[in-house]
Amino acid sequence: MTTITPNAGQTASQASDMLATVSSDEQTLRVLLKPHLSVRQALDTTDLRVRAACGGLGTCGACLIQTVSGEFNPPTLAERQKLLPEDLAAGMRLACQLRPHSHCTLYLEHPAPHSAWKSLDPTQLYHASGNPAISEHFYGVAVDLGTTHIRLSVWNRQSGRRIGTRYSINPQVAHGADVLTRLNAERLDVQDCRRIGQQAREAIMDGIRDILSRDMGEITPVLAALGKVLIVGNTAMLTLICGNSGDSLYQPENWQSPIVCLPTDADAWRQIWRTPHADIDIAQPLAGFIGSDLLADLLATGITEQSQPMLLADFGTNTEIAVWDGTNLWASSVPGGPAFEGVGMRNGLTAEAGAICKVSASGLQTIGDAQARGYCASGFIDAIALLLDKKHLKPSGRFAEPPTEQGFLLQADVPKSAIFASDIDIFQRAKASTAAAMAQLLALAGLKVNELDRLWICGSFGQHLDLNSAFRVGLLPTLPSERISLLANASLAGCEQLLLNPAGPNLLNEIVQRARTINLGGVFEYENRFIDNLRLQPMPIEEFQ
Amino acid sequence: MLDAYIQSYNQAVFETDKPAALDVVNQALSDGFSPEDIVFKLVIPAVELMMTLIEKDPDANLAQHFMTAQIAADVTEKMLEKFSKPPEMIGRVVIGAAYGDLHSLGKRIVSGCLKSLMVDVVDLGTNVSAEKFVDTAMTENAQVIAVSAMMVHTATSEKGSLGVRALLQERGLEQQIKLAVGGAPYRFDPELYIKVGADAWAPDGVTAAKVIVDLIREVKP
Known part of the structure; x- marks a missing residue:
């Protein structure tokens, strides 16, 4: 059974949340603090992390932070042991022990060195019960290897305790190379394939080490006791990390058939990672164009255990879509293009500090309230919805008045709020391919949107998504919001279940048995639907009733 | 009026x-x-x-x-459907995506425009072999073969346009049947169409229709 509570809409801010303004000498962030999280846990999800070398128990004393204003919990025993009375009196605290009781201002003199790794909100991840049968090498790692993001978590498999989670941009994106685009545009040569595969391996270990150093305070002994690493991901990334060339992915006959992804050099891999006992396990993709990340999503959401029809879409560089009719699963994937990851647009960003994540008539909102540096997908979708409402943009995708060379400035004094005709074009095609794929799979399953008991939106894309904007531009079918669930880290949650739940592999196998993979490239009706869905308008309702 | x-x-x-x-x-x-x-x-x-x-x-x-x-x-x-008698078509084209290429939307634009310009379109779909292109063009008496390729390797492959050119040459059809190409790789390298043995190319689907109509007129004045 799934242990994840469906979450309609995003985790909205609540009255009990406190707003913390946290400064270092380099930057200032505004962070919403949930009552159950310490200041350290909240900052771990941002670009401004405290130094740390324990799991937040107050034992390392590294996470010193200066309180400037606001009311807080009294110093804990750990703080009284680690800090001098005069430091406490001067407002020094340990971030891992600190919980504000009011809005507050904090100063961080010595932040941790900059890192691309951030923690994930564990509330939507897997809850494990532990497995006493595991007597040695009891650490385990779950990895969701995406084209643009890597998410992972380190576990004590015996006790069922999650030691930490991290996510980061996949380094190959930082190198300016979108694997899928490149696989489409040109053959990667063997060296490129090997390099990308190696980079992915290095990135995963880098993330593991970040968790171990910050959340346990020791690395080498834990790596030596690491018994299992389980990786889910899209087929292209899994092929490359296994050390294979991407060649097999070019053959159309492979697109719909299972592709075996097994490490070619497991011993060397373990040696480089210094994890002599780690069983490195790749969750096998469903087909050449449908990765095991979709299977992990299905596992995490538990859709295939339901009797009601449901639709799941995992938005990303490749958007994977599955329709469950109560008995069978219809799965496909379409190019999201980079549009849904915020990469590729002129002012596109992933969901990071400074990304415009929400746009409304009253203004722009950025992640961390930082200076606007561009749009992440949710902000861009809001912007398009607003431009349509204000008639600056037509349903055809044309601007009412052609914008200048600087683009259309959504906010006159924010140059990075500029939107260009080419951005709209990229978005139109991405949303049309997604909307058409949903409609086509529903048609194949003999279902209508109205019959869907639930629509699951997976991937970090959903984190800040405004559903009304998504309806307005025709990206999602208009459904009551209580029938829509957003689950940003579903693939990792599914991977965790596969790592920790002894029944996981069987559940996965059942999903695979029920799945039919559909290559929409060969479906004529799909092309008509694609073209019909290019217009920026709500999805045609007659298709769905 | x-x-x-x-x-x-x-x-x-x-x-x-x-x-x-x-x-x-x-x-x-x-x-x-x-x-x-x-x-x-x-x-x-x-x-x-x-x-x-x-x-x-x-x-x-x-x-x-x-x-x-x-x-x-x-x-x-x-x-x-409502015409009182079938319209006079200006020519016929055999269109498809190159061998190994499953991208079909580009040629959809071309086909759409061609049909509205009174050109008969024989659409062979995607992943079409060079033999099939040439055989169909012969049996259908087409003036133009149009090969779409969205990936560099399907554009430059021996089994794509180059294969069509080789067959046209081998069968002595080069005067009767012209070869047009299109797709993303040709936009990156405007000389690529020559390297793959084509007579013409177009940067987008709408202009491709015009280029193909011009080729038809070369063969069938």
């Missing part, structure tokens, strides 16, 4: 509003205009106008190309 319709039809096409375009056409029909008049005086000039506009505006949105071509093809198809 048709002027008022031409204006609102062009407006609808420009706005890529298919229902509005069909409304204009239906209104013109119910006002007594013939399907022939609608195609030759309304639809074809609108396609030609779009071609001119797109040539002048290299930034034109690809999504709009798709929708425009789809409107042209849909309206033409609906009108052709």
